[in-house]
Amino acid sequence: xxxxxxxxxxxxxxxxxxxxxxxxxxxxxxxxxxxxxxxxxxxxxxxxxxxxxxxxxxxxxxxxxxxxxxxxxxxxxxxxxxxxxxxxxxxxxxxxxxxxxxxxxxxxxxxxxxxxxxxxxxxxxxxxxxxxxxxxxxxxxxxxxxxxxxxxxxxxxxxxxxxxxxxxxxxxxxxxxxxxxxxxxxxxxxxxxxxxxxxxxxxxxxxx
Amino acid sequence: xxxxxxxxxxxxxxxxxxxxxxxxxxxxxxxxxxxxxxxxxxxxxxxxxxxxxxxxxxxxxxxxxxxxxxxxxxxxxxxxxxxxxxxxxxxxxxxxxxxxxxxxxxxxxxxxxxxxxxxxxxxxxxxxxxxxxxxxxxxxxxxxxxxxxxxxxxxxxxxxxxxxxxxxxxxxxxxxxxxxxxxxxxxxxxxxxxxxxxxxxxxxxxxxxxxxxxxxxxxxxxxxxxxxxxxxx
Numbered sequence: 001x002x003x004x005x006x007x008x009x010x011x012x013x014x015x016x017x018x019x020x021x022x023x024x025x026x027x028x029x030x031x032x033x034x035x036x037x038x039x040x041x042x043x044x045x046x047x048x049x050x051x052x053x054x055x056x057x058x059x060x061x062x063x064x065x066x067x068x069x070x071x072x073x074x075x076x077x078x079x080x081x082x083x084x085x086x087x088x089x090x091x092x093x094x095x096x097x098x099x100x101x102x103x104x105x106x107x108x109x110x111x112x113x114x115x116x117x118x119x120x121x122x123x124x125x126x127x128x129x130x131x132x133x134x135x136x137x138x139x140x141x142x143x144x145x146x147x148x149x150x151x152x153x154x155x156x157x158x159x160x161x162x163x164x165x166x167x168x169x170x171x172x173x174x175x176x177x178x179x180x181x182x183x184x185x186x187x188x189x190x191x192x193x194x195x196x197x198x199x200x201x202x203x204x205x206x207x208x
Numbered sequence: 209x210x211x212x213x214x215x216x217x218x219x220x221x222x223x224x225x226x227x228x229x230x231x232x233x234x235x236x237x238x239x240x241x242x243x244x245x246x247x248x249x250x251x252x253x254x255x256x257x258x259x260x261x262x263x264x265x266x267x268x269x270x271x272x273x274x275x276x277x278x279x280x281x282x283x284x285x286x287x288x289x290x291x292x293x294x295x296x297x298x299x300x301x302x303x304x305x306x307x308x309x310x311x312x313x314x315x316x317x318x319x320x321x322x323x324x325x326x327x328x329x330x331x332x333x334x335x336x337x338x339x340x341x342x343x344x345x346x347x348x349x350x351x352x353x354x355x356x357x358x359x360x361x362x363x364x365x366x367x368x369x370x371x372x373x374x375x376x377x378x379x380x381x382x383x384x385x386x387x388x389x390x391x392x393x394x395x396x397x398x399x400x401x402x403x404x405x406x407x408x409x410x411x412x413x414x415x416x417x418x419x420x421x422x423x424x425x426x427x428x429x430x431x432x433x434x435x436x437x438x439x440x441x
Contacts, residue, residue, distance in 0.1 A: 040284070040285045041285070042278065042281045042282050042285045045278075045281050046278060046281075049274060049277060049278075050274075053269050053273070053274065054266060054267065054268055054269060055261065055262065055266070056269075057267060057268075057269035057273070058264050058265065058266045058267045059261045059264055061264075061267055062264035062265070065375060065424060065425070066375070066424075066425045067270075067425075068425075071269065071270065071273050074269060074273060075273060075276065075277060078277055079277070079280065082280075082281055082284070083284075093258070097258050100261040103261075104261065147262055147263060147264065147265065147266045150259050150260075150262045150263040151263050153259070153263075154263050165225065165260070168222070168225040168226065168227035169225050169226070169257070169260050170260075170264075172226070173227065174227050174228065174229050175222045175227040175228065176229065178227070187218075190218050190219060190221070190222055191218070193221035193222050193225060193227065194218065194220065194221040194222075196221070197221040197224065197225070197253055197256050197257065198221075198253070198256075200256040200259070201252060201253055201255060201256035204255065204256060204259060
């Protein structure tokens with residue numbers, strides 16, 4: 001009985017009820033945790049948060065440049081996941097991509113609502129305030145290493161290509177708004193976006 | 209048809225970056241249905257777009273955020289899943305308000321540091337009050353003020369500082385005796401006339417210097433700009 005009490009129901013079909021220990025829950029892929037989150041399992045939600053809360057907060061901070069607002073955005077995104085207001089569809093990609101998409105949309109809403117200008121890179125002067133260093137966990141270390149690798153891929157881009165990609169993705173601006181802001185022809189902006197994204201993709205393919 | 213494809217091919221990256229307006233995005237999606245070449249390129253390039261959020265500098269969210277979320281989640285799970293409104297996070301201004309409030313009260317009682325000192329004397333019931341002048345630096349010529357200490361209380365009063373830029377606040381730093389590095393103390397903003405004040409949490413015991421810099425909203429862990437004001441205590 002004790003054993004059963006410690007386990008969580010993963011499937012409640014009458015004859016095939018399966019229970020998972022916390023350790024087993026931790027071994028589940030995100031996509032397999034989501035049905036449990038839908039069934040209001042706080043432990044499953046906690047694992048999803050622990051896996052992706054840092055990336056969500058970091059993206060929000062990068063976009064709005066304000067720690068309190070980044071917290072608000074992260075909280076709203078995870079609560080919408082918990083309350084099933086945002087439905088995850090496995091066919092449309094990973095949980096991480098889906099979740100970061102919610103974060104990005106909410107950050108863009110805020111940027112537009114408050115008419116904030118997107119923060120300019122680099123934000124490095126602030127990072128030491130709350131970036132983990134010596135005592136980071138294995139997951140955090142991997143996350144940071146992955147970020148370093150992607151930044152390496154981005155570093156090959158000429159500044160003008162990087163800039164239009166940043167303004168579009170992190171600033172939520174349309175290509176027409178970017179063209180106006182940079183006083184650059186629309187065709188040039190589109191071309192820079194295209195060339196930049198192709199270079200990033202090629203670089204990532206080479207690294208893999 | 210080829211011309212049509214070329215037009216959409218040029219917009220592929222903008223589409224993936226969400227940089228098309230609504231009409232353009234709808235037209236692009238309609239084209240994708242009929243163009244296998246664009247679909248193939250879209251799949252290939254999408255991977256690069258999906259990596260963009262991972263390129264940002266990675267920070268650890270504050271532990272309170274996790275606690276707050278889990279409190280809500282456990283409560284809603286226990287209440288049969290009925291959602292309750294999330295506890296609204298306080299804005300940065302609201303967060304620094306408790307810090308500013310006593311200082312604002314002091315500022316209301318008197319406009320100059322001497323007035324602040326008088327308030328502290330009255331409220332301190334015999335506690336000795338000392339005032340240390342705040343000197344301007346080359347970065348903010350003409351600015352000044354005072355650090356008024358009374359018992360365990362210390363208040364920084366400033367004047368003549370430029371209005372903080374959008375997205376920025378002033379941050380107070382303390383250099384303790386025997387140290388050569390500063391530690392972050394508190395945040396404040398100035399009014400249109402360049403005046404402002406901030407109470408220093410924990411007072412200024414053991415502090416030999418108080419400095420002020422301009423920092424991004426939320427403050428910094430280390431100064432990122434040169435000091436604008438400096439007070440030797």
